[in-house]
Structure formats: C-alpha cells, structure tokens
Amino acid sequence: MSGLSRRGLFGLGVAGVAAVGAGAVATRALVDEPVAHASSTSGPVPFYGSHQAGITTPAQDRLHFVTFDVVTKERAELVGLLQDWTAAAARMTQGKDAGTFGAVGGDPEAPPDDTGEALGLPPSGLTLTIGFGASLFDDRFGLADRRPPALADLPAFPGEDLQKEISGGDLCVQACANDPQVAVHAIRNLARIGFGKVAVRYSQLGFGRTSSTSRAQATPRNLMGFKDGTNNMKLEDTAMLRDYLWAAPGDGPSWMDGGSYLVTRKIRMHVETWDRAPLAEQQAIFGRDKGKGAPLTGTNEFDAPDFAKTGPDGTPVIAADAHVRLAHPSSHGGARLLRRGYNFVDGSDGLGRLDAGLFFMAYQRDPRTQFVPIQKTLSAKDALNEYIKHVSTGLFACPPGVVDAGDYWGRALFS
Numbered sequence: 001m002s003g004l005s006r007r008g009l010f011g012l013g014v015a016g017v018a019a020v021g022a023g024a025v026a027t028r029a030l031v032d033e034p035v036a037h038a039s040s041t042s043g044p045v046p047f048y049g050s051h052q053a054g055i056t057t058p059a060q061d062r063l064h065f066v067t068f069d070v071v072t073k074e075r076a077e078l079v080g081l082l083q084d085w086t087a088a089a090a091r092m093t094q095g096k097d098a099g100t101f102g103a104v105g106g107d108p109e110a111p112p113d114d115t116g117e118a119l120g121l122p123p124s125g126l127t128l129t130i131g132f133g134a135s136l137f138d139d140r141f142g143l144a145d146r147r148p149p150a151l152a153d154l155p156a157f158p159g160e161d162l163q164k165e166i167s168g169g170d171l172c173v174q175a176c177a178n179d180p181q182v183a184v185h186a187i188r189n190l191a192r193i194g195f196g197k198v199a200v201r202y203s204q205l206g207f208g209r210t211s212s213t214s215r216a217q218a219t220p221r222n223l224m225g226f227k228d229g230t231n232n233m234k235l236e237d238t239a240m241l242r243d244y245l246w247a248a249p250g251d252g253p254s255w256m257d258g259g260s261y262l263v264t265r266k267i268r269m270h271v272e273t274w275d276r277a278p279l280a281e282q283q284a285i286f287g288r289d290k291g292k293g294a295p296l297t298g299t300n301e302f303d304a305p306d307f308a309k310t311g312p313d314g315t316p317v318i319a320a321d322a323h324v325r326l327a328h329p330s331s332h333g334g335a336r337l338l339r340r341g342y343n344f345v346d347g348s349d350g351l352g353r354l355d356a357g358l359f360f361m362a363y364q365r366d367p368r369t370q371f372v373p374i375q376k377t378l379s380a381k382d383a384l385n386e387y388i389k390h391v392s393t394g395l396f397a398c399p400p401g402v403v404d405a406g407d408y409w410g411r412a413l414f415s
C-alpha cells in the first residue's frame with residue numbers, strides 16, 4: 001500500500017480511489033475524461049488526456065509557478081528527466097507520493113523519493129503543466145529547427161521594468177491546487193528529481209485565482225478589489241477554444257498540435273496609491289462597476305459593454321482609455337486570451353509598501369496575434385498603467401497532453 005499511496009484514500013473521490021486501486025485500468029479510463037477537472041476541490045484531476053490539465057481545468061485557488069534552466073548538456077539526460085518528471089507528475093496529481101517508495105517506505109539508508117510534506121493530504125485538484133521556453137531551442141540539444149514561429153521573443157513594451165532574474169527560463173512548470181502545501185510539494189519534488197540536470201531560475205507563489213475558467217465558477221476579485229475574469233474565455237466556449245486556445249495542425253511544428261502558448265507577466269500593483277484613488281476613478285479605469293462587476297453601460301456582471309454609448313456630455317460612458325475597452329476582442333479583430341492569473345503578495349518592499357500584484361498568466365494559440373497586440377495597446381493607452389508595473393515576463397510553448405503511462409511530457413518534440 002505504501003508504494004501506491006502514502007497519503008491514504010480519504011478525500012480522493014471515486015475517480016481517485018479507482019486510480020489507486022485499479023492501476024492501468026483506471027488510468028485508461030482517465031484518458032477518456034473529456035474535461036480535466038476534479039469532482040470536488042480536494043479530489044484528483046485526471047493527468048492523462050489530449051491536452052494538458054491546468055489550462056481549461058477550472059482554476060484552482062493556489063499557484064506555485066517555477067522556471068528552470070537546464071544545466072546538463074546531454075540531450076539524453078534531459079529526455080530522461082522529462083520521463084521521470086512525467087511519472088512523478090502522474091503520481092502526485094492523483095494524491096500519491098512522487099516516487100514508488102515514498103516519504104517513509106524506502107531504504108532508511110537512502111534519501112526518500114518523496115519529501116513528505118503532503119503526507120495525509122488529498123490530491124486537492126493538483127495539476128502540473130509544463131512549458132518550453134525559447135532558450136531551450138538554442139544549440140545545446142539539437143532543437144533549433146523545432147522552435148515554433150509562435151514562440152517568437154516578445155517585443156519590448158513601453159513602461160515595463162523587467163528583471164532578468166525573474167524572467168524567462170528553459171522550462172516552466174505551473175502547479176495549481178486548492179491547497180498551497182500540495183502545490184509547493186509538487187514543485188519541490190520536481191526540483192529534487194531534477195537535481196544536477198536543471199536549476200530553479202525563479203518561482204512564484206500565488207493565491208486567490210484572478211480568473212474563472214468555467215461558467216460554473218464565481219468570478220473572483222483581484223487585489224484592486226475588482227471582479228476579474230468576467231469576460232474570460234471559459235472551458236464551455238468550445239468554438240473559441242478551438243480558434244483561440246489550442247495550436248492546430250498547420251499552425252507550426254506538429255509536436256505542438258493540441259498544445260498552447262503561455263505568457264506570464266509579474267505585474268506589481270501600487271496598491272497604496274490605488275487605495276487613495278476615488279471609487280469613480282477606479283471604476284472609470286476598468287470601465288466596470290466595483291460592486292457587481294457590471295460594465296458601466298449595463299446593470300449586471302455579464303451584460304455586454306456598449307462602447308458606443310455616450311453620457312449627457314457626449315463623451316463615451318466607457319472611457320477611451322478604460323482597460324476593458326482596450327483589451328476587448330472588438331479592439332483586436334476578435335482575439336481572446338484564456339487568462340489564468342493569481343494574486344501575489346511577496347511581503348513588503350522595505351519602503352513600507354506591500355510587494356503585491358497580479359501574476360498574469362494567459363494561454364493562447366499564437367501570442368503574435370493575441371497577447372502582443374493586446375499588450376501593445378494596453379501599454380500605450382491603458383489608464384491602469386499609472387498603478388501597475390510589469391516586472392517579469394515569460395513565454396512558453398506548452399505541448400499537448402500526455403496520453404498514457406507510456407508517453408511523457410514533450411515526447412513528440414524529442415522524437
């Protein structure tokens with residue numbers, strides 16, 4: 001038993017118990033799961049599927065995001081690591097220890113193959129999602145001709161103040177869960193397994209998802225107090241996901257078919273300044289009401305904004321520099337993003353200010369026609385710019401899902 005699950009069966013839910021008890025049979029059933037989500041906040045999310053979990057999966061409450069630099073020069077070692085990581089990820093997402101012996105089941109004279117801090121905790125909706133950064137496609141691993149055109153470096157945007165030490169990375173892993181200890185445990189164990197082959201470049205903790213990715217979820221609030229994610233792309237929007245989320249055959253190299261591109265931006269908020277801005281100004285900046293999240297031209301949260309509507313003075317009710325006007329698909333030829341960001345507070349900055357903001361994450365089919373034009377517009381015109389600063393950036397090609405236990409993260413890229 002200890003080799004199968006050191007965390008026990010409680011909280012696993014029906015699918016999790018089946019996975020623990022029935023091995024390969026249960027795994028096969030998980031492959032057919034149409035949408036990767038847990039039946040409860042503590043249950044398991046299926047790991048295997050044609051797309052990676054953690055993208056359309058209803059956004060969990062907690063994030064531990066990490067990027068790694070690959071330090072080995074051997075392609076075979078990198079492939080071996082991806083295989084080992086995949087096996088550990090398949091286990092941990094189902095509430096098992098990272099390795100088959102576990103935190104306490106192995107040789108007492110050897111380091112345990114799991115660090116142990118998730119012992120007794122349920123799977124908590126853990127998803128692990130991998131991405132490959134542009135730097136992986138340099139001359140080290142023979143991948144230069146496999147770099148997707150959509151993984152083009154992001155241009156510089158006005159006003160950003162990017163810190164190299166917390167930007168980029170050869171690989172990224174997004175761990176999302178409804179228990180922060182479960183997300184941290186997963187990243188820590190991947191880093192442990194990668195010792196000598198990869199080195200952590202930076203990591204970011206997040207809390208309080210700032211987007212809904214399913215219509216079944218209530219819209220959460222960001223640290224500016226506004227509902228965030230109202231007009232996000234959601235897993236129920238099947239046609240939009242096809243057009244704006246998943247890389248399709250013919251888009252680029254076939255190894256990315258069924259994958260998606262992740263843009264990350266750590267965005268510091270000047271919360272103390274924001275908190276001194278009048279309510280009317282805050283609402284004008286977003287173009288939405290702070291209470292219900294309704295557009296300033298409507299009454300309810302999901303009313304469509306009317307950008308043509310003018311007030312008694314003849315000026316637009318939703319201002320020309322309002323965030324939702326500038327980011328709206330109608331300003332970008334229909335382009336959309338699947339936003340999946342998290343709030344962060346990294347303590348204080350030594351100057352009496354909270355080091356707080358939004359760890360923005362957005363998945364898309366092609367950043368060149370989605371994130372880049374939207375951010376170009378926002379960086380040039382958004383009234384919100386007075387209160388925010390982009391301090392880190394990342395762009396990653398997230399391959400399609402791992403289909404079964406014989407497959408591994410990025411297999412099509414290396415074969």
Ligand SMILES: C=CC1=C(C)c2cc3[nH]c(cc4nc(cc5[nH]c(cc1n2)c(C)c5CCC(=O)O)C(CCC(=O)O)=C4C)c(C)c3C=C
Pocket residue numbers: 222224226227228229230231232265267269286288323324327328329336337357358360371374375378388
């Ligand atoms: C380049 C993309 C975007 C960045 C960067 C960004 C930063 C950012 N956004 C908020 C808060 C809100 N954003 C909202 C909507 C919204 N934002 C983007 C894109 C970026 N935001 C899009 C595409 C949209 C949807 C626009 C639409 O279709 O109406 C909203 C409104 C509610 C909602 O629909 O989610 C809020 C609030 C912050 C605080 C921020 C940087 C710190």
Ligand SMILES: [Fe+2]
Pocket residue numbers: 323327
């Ligand atoms: Fe936004």
